[in-house]
Amino acid sequence: MKLYYREVGDPSATPLLIVHGIFGSSDNWLTISKTIAEQGYRVILPDQRNHGQSPRSDDFSYAHLADDIHELIQDLKLDKPILVGHSMGGKTMMQYVMQYPGTFQALVVVDIAPKFYPVHHSDILRGLAAIDLATIRTRNDADDILSAYEPSPTVRQFLLKNLYREMVNGTSQFAWRLNLPVISREIHGVGEELTGTHPVTEPTLFIRGERSPYILDSDWPAIQRLFPNARLVSIADAGHWVQAEQPAAFVDALMGFLNE
Known part of the structure; x- marks a missing residue:
């Protein structure tokens, strides 16, 4: 690759x-x-x-x-x-x-x-999955959701650096730079x-x-x-x-x- x-x-x-x-x-x-x-x-x-x-x-x-x-x-x-x-x-x-x-x-x-x-990122993965990219408007919206799963502001800031905006049908919306489905599926192998x-x-x-x-x-x-x-x-x-x-x-x- x-x-x-x-x-x-x-x-x-x-x-x-x-x-x-x-x-x-x-x-x-x-x-x-x-x-x-x-x-x-x-x-x-x-x-x-x-x-x-x-x-x-x-x-x-x-x-x-x-x-x-x-x-x-x-x-x-x-x-x-x-x-x-x-x-x-x-x-x-x-x-x-x-x-x-x-x-x-x-x-x-x-x-x-x-x-x-042993797997120790389960809460983070659940928190990232809980963020609905189609409905959040700002990074603060995503941070508010993630805070229920990860208490550290520093860790949340690090994780949310993976959020970026892309144009879809002329509209700007958030997307992940992480392949969350595959990472979640393979987290045991990590x-x-x-x-x-x-x-x-x-x-x-x-x-x-x-x-x-x-x-x-x-x-x-x-x-x-x-x-x-x-x-x-x-x-x-x-x-x-x-x-x-x-x-x-x-x-x-x-x-x-x-x-x-």
């Missing part, structure tokens, strides 16, 4: 791909990518399938998501890029390096482990465990938020079996959205790893 993507930085610089998580898009990483690009990187920000401006598909597994990244790397003729992924995007990148060994320089996984996670038959030996960094429950100390032995050259950095005063909550500390951790 041909993914929509954005680019920031010098086209001749070292390529660095960043993949967003569930309900996200390349837009979520645009601000911080400019800071990363200033350190001498060509930052490429794809929208994963069924998200943002990339195509929609009934096929939505990590194998398919990894294939999409491989196709993008081939199309852009990238030579062993650095791979960064957050949450679901982190699992996409872990799947990619297991499917396509030897095609990347280093891996950075942000606040996700390869383990199984939490599936990733397994590999051969360890990934390239340099790997796991970054977690100190307040996030996604990577526990008890997860580290299993992570190291798959990624024996991995190291772990914890970012203070950060939850799951490490790069948004502590952007300077995130960039410092990333650059410290890449500069070694």
